[in-house]
Amino acid sequence: MTTSGTERFNELFSELEDCDENGQKRIIEEMNKIVYEMNEEEFKSVFTKELFYKMNKMIEDKKLSMGNVLLLLKRVGYCKVLKNAWTRSFKESSLNKRFEQMIIAENKKIDEKDEKLLVDLCECFFSLSFIFNHELLSICVPCLVKAALKKEESVEARNEVEIAFLALHNIGICPIEQELYMNEIKEIIKYHQEHRNLSHLAYRCAWKFLIDRLYFDENLEEVIVNDLHFAREAAREIEELTRNVDWKREKEEESEEELALLRWIESLNFFFEMCKLQREEFSGLIGSIVQVFQATKEKCNGIHYHCVYLLETAAGNKAIKVEAFVKGGAVDAVFQGIQLPALNEKMAYESLVLFLKVSRRLKEEEDDEMEEAKRKASKRKVTEKMEEEGYEDIITSFHEKFDFLNRRYYHGLSLNISDYFISV
Template sequence: MQVKSANEKFTELFDKLEGCKEEEQMQKIEEMNELMEEMNENEFISVISIGMFEKMHKMIEEKKMTMKNAFYLMEHIGHCKELKGIFITSFYLSKLYYFVQKMIINEIEKKEEKNEKILADLCECYLLLSPGVSSELLSISVPCLLKVALRKEESEETRKEVEMALLAVSNAGYWSVEQKLYLNEIKEIVLFHQKHHNLTHLAYQSIWLYLIYRLDFDKSLEREIVFKLHFLREVKREMEELTRCVDWKRKEKERGGKVTEDELILMRWFKTLGIYFSKYRSKNEEFDGFIDSIVKVLRAARENKREISNKCIYTLREAAKNESVRIDDLLKEGAVEAVLEEIQQSASICKSTCYCLRFFLNISRRLREKTDNEMEEVNRKAMKMEIFEKMEEGGYEDAIASFHEIFGFLNNKFYGGLSLNISDYSVNV
């Protein structure tokens, strides 16, 4: 007898929701939520379809599904989508999207006392599931959810509600919001957590992701992020805690391809760091020892957690491009050696190959830039020699030569931004 896949079981359960009473319906949704966690990206996209949201909208209108149950299912869809980094447009293209929008406006316009819980659930679903949002609803949703996140009661239920609220807010990071609508609240949430450790790992990562996205819209946030909230110090501590929770020796085959929540959160931190290094340009003493923490994760992940190691290399690539990161830190804290090892061991043409090449391209370009400061120029030449010797020892020139003919292919396949001139990758002394 053929075993049914997770998405087949999910579809069967969803088709049975219409004829269930509220409690039985909730039980089936709980089963569906568990199945979502087992799905890969293709399976997830196949079941979280426009048709599914259209049918949910019809069931809500016909009183065959309560809003409580609808929220429970939609919020978990959003949770899985965000953790797994899956992009969907199905909710945005369904009638349920407009229904949720209308309900948010109706709740805000109520003259009598508003139902804060329903409003928060609506805002979570809207931000978690929408690839595009209106500025009006964004200015409603972000403050509403930050209000939820400011709750400080010590209970598992509150921690979960705060986590969902901040996860939804992090998905709104792509769009501009007035500073007065979020900054004071975010600072209070972050500083309180630093003192009392009240947030989950995912909640804390989410609030930082949202804040780092803000650098696109407001460069004045740099001082707040670095010198008052201590971004790099906090990331380093969070990464160290998460890496202790990961079983680095367990191979993908043994896990059935499943990735744990701790691993997914760790990857979200590297996404946040990639954005940070691509935007932040000021000097920061907290860089000291930080590159080493990334290198340690890269080496731990190399054998059995390729997705995490790819994120590490991408982050190092962005760090190598950022002039506020000293090249001697990349050398002394092991980044140059670790990426050399990676490029030597690359058995297949993949994103990590591209990231490695870009890492060295960024370093060689920076080392070519002469300076009028005599002492800095002496240091630059010494650094060039040291890196040249390290590369020569690691067989770098042969490795680069072996990839030269496919630079164009890598650019087309992975949007690599690689130079086609092989000499651009060399450090000449």
């Protein structure tokens, strides 16, 4: 979108108060197309506290119908979350307070409750704002989860489910009682696993919403890992998205498929930080991340960096065994990546931290004799591969940069070079 597109949006907005409701609807449909094309900076420059104040004033003066406000703000909220356009403007606006009051008032109704209005209000409020109190969570979460339960295969139904899940995804990390969402989310995920009815975006948002709950409720991990098989499902999604990306594209900006893949990769980081259960399925998930890492090595773009950062996070988690890294090809792939001519400092740092973590994990003592035997076998495989590839010489060549990389990024690298080497 160009500057003229931004100006066109503002021109259309100024025309709204001179139109009847049907005319407003036509104008808003055109505005919604412009919103979808905005980048993050354009989005934040248009949707200011002042614009939301004007919108609220037009509602008060009966110059803009609530139905048309919701038609616009559902698209605005959807695009805000999709583009990661973080902004305080709606939260600090008078329109935010109006929505809060309307949600609470509509929920209190018994006989005349407008369920569609309540869903629309919740979707707009939760996708545009960023801090939510307990009362609003207890009203909106069940409302949005119910909206996401739709199983119809029409385009309209799929779009509505996607909007509901994006709003739920935007809640982020905060405490929510399981009874407000658990049965419905499990039903949605299990139904999708059998029928594949959700879009990639909606399915990722469903998992993101569930995984965010782990921060306050670690008991959820049993459901996520064992009952719903997150690792298997995440691997399948990533592999499918990887096949759909045209990696030979010359354009600098990332395609929709690449962005979808990046969102999945980013979503996994919190899971790898929180995960405490050990499962064989993790090696398949590691393998799918390695596929993306290798596919992006020539571009060295954001996805490539996020892959090595994710693998480095996983390497520090004792629930994910070193065998998963060997079997999934992570050690091999990152070792090849560190030798690329286009390697930058940030990638070098994360790669070295990963090798340091793997080395330390392989040096740990194991109480269980069978596990110790497996670890020694992994040690042997890693050591033999590294000897073949000249690992010690390559790590030694980076030694003089360790202190510089620590000061530039984070103090995660040991200055003792023997910490990076493994002996059987």
